Amino acid sequence: MMSSMSLSRMLRAASVCRTMSTATKLTTVEVNDKTGIATVTLSRPPINALNVELLHDLYQSIKEIENNKSRGLILTSSNDKVFSAGLDINEMYRPDKDRARLLWTKLQDVWLALYGCALPTAAAINGHAPAGGCLLATSCEYRVILPQCRIGLNEIQLGLVPPIFCMFNFLNVLPRRVAERALVQGRIFTTEQALQIGLVDAVASSKEKAMEKCSQFIATFGQTNPLARSLTKLKFRGADLQRFESERTKELESFLEFIDHPQMQEDLGIYLEGLKKKNRN
Structure with a gap:
């Protein structure tokens, strides 16, 4: 649920929109006044690693959009290389037990909110999406x-x-045999393979x-x-x-036992040390 990529260049959103909330710092929510579609943008440099705060903001953003009765939700990233690299390794290395528990609980909350969202949902995957990034994308109904x-x-x-919600997501979008093989092999797919x-x-x-x-996908539900x-x-x-409930x-408890x-x-620890050496070089 992690990545070694280090990237920093950010994209600027280009649409006629209004900001729905200014309190959220790690996600932005904008609603296009012409279409009524809300865009949630993950904005935690450099790779949108999912920590407690980002997951909290994302959950709040999803609920905010539902409560404001937007016509649909698009999830994307402000990074032009990474959609999300998954769970933040630093949250799992020598973790505070209460914070580790909160991390997984927040991830569960986000999955429930996105997978069970009443609105049409779509993911504009504008970069790599391993592990938790793939989880977010496949929780949506449509992916580009x-x-x-x-x-x-x-x-x-x-x-x-x-986790069981990973299996639910794959079984919802892939044939059972393909989903099972992908999960037991831990497959990462190229754009062409994923399509x-x-x-x-x-x-x-x-x-x-x-x-x-x-x-355009969300617009198909206009009538x-x-x-x-x-x-x-x-x-x-x-x-x-x-x-899931x-x-x-x-x-x-399985997650807490695993990271402990x-x-x-x-x-x-070895992985993080390797990252430090890469960054120094």
């Missing part, structure tokens, strides 16, 4: 990715059993084009009764949401 990106759930390569297997719905040449495709649409969506996803505590294991802590 840029060329030369990589996406996938590689938790098993770190010795971590993928071929159906992990993403479309490829766009730029972030702007990806945003357009996402807006659909919003309540009927959302209830139908929740019927499809309801069994997943109910099962029944296993939520177990999943949390001495071998895992040793591996994380």
Whole structure:
């Protein structure tokens, strides 16, 4: 649920929009006045690593958009290379136990909010999306990715059993056999591979084009009764949401046990030291 990429150049959003909230610092929420579609932008340099604060802001942003009855939600990144690199390693290395518990609880909250969102949701994946980045993207109903990106759930390569919500996401967008193989191998897919297997719905040449495709998808529901649409969506996803709630505590305890294991802590320490050496060079 992590990455070694270090990037800093940021994109500027280009649309006619208004800011819905100024309190959130690690995500921005803007609503296009012409379409009524809200865009949530992940903005935690350099790679949108998911820490407690970013997950908290993202959850609040999703709920804010639902409460303001926008026509749909698009999730994207202010980084032009990374959508999100997944959970922040620093949150898991020698962690404070209470903060580690909060981290996983916040991740669960975000998944519930995004996967169970009443609005049409789309992801404009304008950069790499390993692990937690892929989780966010596949929680949405529609995904557009840029060329030369990589996406996938590689938790098993770190010795971590993928959480149940990772499995729900993959089974919701991929054939069962493909989903199972991808998860047990910890596969990371190229843009072309992701499109071929159906992990993403479309490829766009730029972030702007990806945003357009996402807006077009949401616009297809323009003549659909919003309540009927959302209830139908929740019927499809309801069994997943109910099962998750029944296993939520177990999943949390499994994560805490995993990161508390001495071998895992040793591996994380080696990984972080390797990152420091790379940055120095």
